Amino acid sequence: MSFIPLAIPNTGEREARNLQACIETNFVSSVGAFVNEFEERIAALSGTASGVAMGAGTQALHISLLASDIGQGDLVILPSFTFIASANAISHAGATPWLMDIERDSWTLDPGQVREALESQTERRSGVLRHKATGMRVAAIMPVYTLGTPASMKAINEIAKEYGLLVIADAAAAIGVSYQEQPIGAVADLTCYSFNGNKTITCGGGGMIVGSDEQLMGRARHLSTTARATANYEHDMVGYNYRMTNVQAAIGCAQLDRLDDFLTAKRKIRDAYREAFEGQSGVELFPEPEDRTSTCWFSGLILDSQERVSMVCSELREQSIEARPFWMPVHQQAPYRRALSEAMPTTEELWSRIVTLPCSTSLDAADQQRVIEAVRAAIK
Ligand SMILES: Cc1ncc(COP(=O)(O)O)c(C=O)c1O
Numbered sequence: 001m002s003f004i005p006l007a008i009p010n011t012g013e014r015e016a017r018n019l020q021a022c023i024e025t026n027f028v029s030s031v032g033a034f035v036n037e038f039e040e041r042i043a044a045l046s047g048t049a050s051g052v053a054m055g056a057g058t059q060a061l062h063i064s065l066l067a068s069d070i071g072q073g074d075l076v077i078l079p080s081f082t083f084i085a086s087a088n089a090i091s092h093a094g095a096t097p098w099l100m101d102i103e104r105d106s107w108t109l110d111p112g113q114v115r116e117a118l119e120s121q122t123e124r125r126s127g128v129l130r131h132k133a134t135g136m137r138v139a140a141i142m143p144v145y146t147l148g149t150p151a152s153m154k155a156i157n158e159i160a161k162e163y164g165l166l167v168i169a170d171a172a173a174a175i176g177v178s179y180q181e182q183p184i185g186a187v188a189d190l191t192c193y194s195f196n197g198n199k200t201i202t203c204g205g206g207g208m209i210v211g212s213d214e215q216l217m218g219r220a221r222h223l224s225t226t227a228r229a230t231a232n233y234e235h236d237m238v239g240y241n242y243r244m245t246n247v248q249a250a251i252g253c254a255q256l257d258r259l260d261d262f263l264t265a266k267r268k269i270r271d272a273y274r275e276a277f278e279g280q281s282g283v284e285l286f287p288e289p290e291d292r293t294s295t296c297w298f299s300g301l302i303l304d305s306q307e308r309v310s311m312v313c314s315e316l317r318e319q320s321i322e323a324r325p326f327w328m329p330v331h332q333q334a335p336y337r338r339a340l341s342e343a344m345p346t347t348e349e350l351w352s353r354i355v356t357l358p359c360s361t362s363l364d365a366a367d368q369q370r371v372i373e374a375v376r377a378a379i380k
Helices: 013-025 033-046 057-067 084-092 111-121 153-163 214-224 246-257 259-277 306-318 345-353 365-379
Strands: 050-054 074-079 096-100 122-125 128-131 137-141 166-170 190-194 207-211 228-230 299-302 354-357
Touching (some): 013 033, 050 057, 050 214, 050 246, 057 166, 057 207, 096 111, 111 122, 306 345, 306 354, 306 365, 345 354
Parallel strands (some): 074 096, 166 190
Antiparallel strands (some): 050 207, 122 128, 190 207
């Protein structure tokens, strides 16, 4: 019985051709035509003026914060239901995460709770928005585009405007989607992607910030390339060696050529699971808000208990099929157990009941049917 993995890269001849070009031209390091092409194409796709490519999505988030002058003594609001890298990037910048709940129908940051928390727990002191209990400055909101689906950006941007907060979006898995008909780069100050191996398109590893504020983007580029002031080893800040290499971008450009096919494949996989399990008792489907598109990064089901999820995962494993739970919330992770957090009713009732199912863009219909039948048998 062949093994069906959860979510693996899909590389082939195009990627091989571009990699060969890197070797032939000897542009294998942090300068090269593919890096520039990749930045320009991703920025255009995102509806932004520019992009700055880096070695990882976590680095993109880290540099976004630093470029925005966010650090020690600052709070950044984000959902607890995210991959730990979102919170880690805030910690790497020296700032402090302020964890909040998600909306049930999008699995993204709950703007209602954000507003309520800001209203009741902050005040302006000498023009600076401060969290009353800790005295910290509230600096930014970091919505996370869970499953490649944008957060409720209209409401989030209204709050950000009202309170003078920056919006730095963790769009790790959301390449190519739109929110209320706008490309996602247009609905946040800075937007960060990841191109690690399980994302819709991969560079092997990689990340990018896209945005249209020239000053912010210039600072991001400068900070991520060791803050080099001149070609003669002069540096004017403590910078970071985060630049994406031409080899990574070569893979990324080839993947970008195939993005439409990948998005179609992901959607088809999501729809097939939906069709197979819609209406089944004890099973709920992943959310699909109507005013935004999604990469359908992961597919899967919501079951009625964590035990059920474990049982399905182990029964599928016996049939050589990989299935896994999804993100454990940040406020339950060891480094963040004492982090500043709001009530998490939705996150807590939801996270442990999610099972993610195979959804690689290379998954064929016969293998998906094998998965469906195995799940059916396991939840009977
Ligand atoms: C929501 C989210 N944020 C951040 C990251 C970090 O990206 P990377 O692994 O490229 O550092 C990921 C993925 O790994 C992610 O899913």
